[in-house]
Amino acid sequence: MTKNETINHVEIRDLSRQLFDGQTRQSFLKIALQVSVITKTKAWTSGYHASVEPVRDSILHIDNAIGGVGIDRLLVPTSHGYTANLPIDERPIHRPLQYALGAILVTNWPRTAVQMSCQHIEGILKKKYEGIIPGIDHSPLGSIVRQIKSMELLGVETIQQLEKVAHILNIAKHEYGSDAIRIPNSLRRTESQVFNIHEAVTMYFICRKLGVQLLADY
Numbered sequence: 001m002t003k004n005e006t007i008n009h010v011e012i013r014d015l016s017r018q019l020f021d022g023q024t025r026q027s028f029l030k031i032a033l034q035v036s037v038i039t040k041t042k043a044w045t046s047g048y049h050a051s052v053e054p055v056r057d058s059i060l061h062i063d064n065a066i067g068g069v070g071i072d073r074l075l076v077p078t079s080h081g082y083t084a085n086l087p088i089d090e091r092p093i094h095r096p097l098q099y100a101l102g103a104i105l106v107t108n109w110p111r112t113a114v115q116m117s118c119q120h121i122e123g124i125l126k127k128k129y130e131g132i133i134p135g136i137d138h139s140p141l142g143s144i145v146r147q148i149k150s151m152e153l154l155g156v157e158t159i160q161q162l163e164k165v166a167h168i169l170n171i172a173k174h175e176y177g178s179d180a181i182r183i184p185n186s187l188r189r190t191e192s193q194v195f196n197i198h199e200a201v202t203m204y205f206i207c208r209k210l211g212v213q214l215l216a217d218y
Helices: 010-019 022-041 044-066 088-105 110-128 141-151 156-174 197-215
Strands: 076-078 081-083
Touching: 010 022, 010 156, 010 197, 022 044, 022 088, 022 197, 044 088, 044 197, 088 110, 088 197, 110 141, 110 156, 110 197, 141 156, 156 197
Parallel strands: none
Antiparallel strands: 076 081
């Protein structure tokens, strides 16, 4: 990854611009570059806490600005690594974010991080509209968003944002070829590189912010 890493998926780029200012978006790239250094040097093998803490602090700064449940509760340092500090009733909603952070900071699996971040939104909607949307427990995010739209349960702008999240989740779960990315052929990535770490970091914060907004009136 280079200092000029770009976001290839138009939905992620659009959501990022809608939800965050330029300075914050630049911070996403800086965090991604920090993660790349850890990955390249495998620094965690000689000191997991020492290598991850600077990145954790960078993420915490933005998480605090967003509000809600952030990395300070999702990755709590212990003598054996990290754990989450979540009440039982909050785990179904916020556990995917814990997995997303692990995929970003530990395993460097961007695709998993993107999927888990999106599933945070899916979990919120399932809890928020339980008993309102029939069969919601077994419905994928895209179907849930279509039901929300037809029932006019949320505003137009929010629905449009959720549609983009659902599209990205569908790519993360089901697309494996270069057609998953709508960019010129010369820039298309291989099957294992559908998302880069910059996109994974950005999607984590997108879903964090949308999640806080969705939970505000729950």
